[in-house]
Amino acid sequence: NAGVTQTPKFQVLKTGQSMTLQCAQDMNHEYMSWYRQDPGMGLRLIHYSVGAGITDQGEVPNGYNVSRSTTEDFPLRLLSAAPSQTSVYFCASSSGPPYNEQFFGPGTRLTVL
Amino acid sequence: AQTVTQSQPEMSVQEAETVTLSCTYDTSESNYYLFWYKQPPSRQMILVIRQEAYKQQNATENRFSVNFQKAAKSFSLKISDSQLGDTAMYFCAFKRYSNNNDMRFGAGTRLTVKP
Numbered sequence: 001n002a003g004v005t006q007t008p009k010f011q012v013l014k015t016g017q018s019m020t021l022q023c024a025q026d027m028n029h030e031y032m033s034w035y036r037q038d039p040g041m042g043l044r045l046i047h048y049s050v051g052a053g054i055t056d057q058g059e060v061p062n063g064y065n066v067s068r069s070t071t072e073d074f075p076l077r078l079l080s081a082a083p084s085q086t087s088v089y090f091c092a093s094s095s096g097p098p099y100n101e102q103f104f105g106p107g108t109r110l111t112v113l
Numbered sequence: 114a115q116t117v118t119q120s121q122p123e124m125s126v127q128e129a130e131t132v133t134l135s136c137t138y139d140t141s142e143s144n145y146y147l148f149w150y151k152q153p154p155s156r157q158m159i160l161v162i163r164q165e166a167y168k169q170q171n172a173t174e175n176r177f178s179v180n181f182q183k184a185a186k187s188f189s190l191k192i193s194d195s196q197l198g199d200t201a202m203y204f205c206a207f208k209r210y211s212n213n214n215d216m217r218f219g220a221g222t223r224l225t226v227k228p
Binding site: 059092094106 | 117122146155156157158160163204206208214215216217218219220221
């Protein structure tokens, strides 16, 4: 049981490049989320999904796309990277009520030059 | 919108002593969950303790306990018998009962346990 996995762990991009951050969970959780963590600001919700085929925007969605074709996978796409997207990205999954505990992946540190 | 405030950017404590981390939140909801997460230098987010707003009894997990004051919208974390391994960033988080994905985090408190 690997929990929530994220790849890559580190990535450096040039402005304008695109890439996909991968996230997978093996706990059969319906709920999955993407957060970004910036210094002094805690974690902020980018996008989330309540099940396969269903996604919605969080607090800071601009510049990011998501899709959820399977219960296990929830990739985050940066279509045209900008320096403002330099951050640490966390994927999380949750079983929902009654426990509502979110399980986090190890994070991806992204630098956009 | 829900907001979470942690007013102590950094704190330190001597090993074996007790420390309390503060958290306040703002919401108009009556049903919600509150959490404390620990983030050590490994960057992994680890759940420390959870509190359901409808429960009056404060949650405890071994050396960790909370003081939940619903009317004051306050949710502090007490760490007893502090250990070197408690050194980490601590985040307070709020989640509405009605939305399982909308979790709001505070800015964090960096705790250092000194030998």
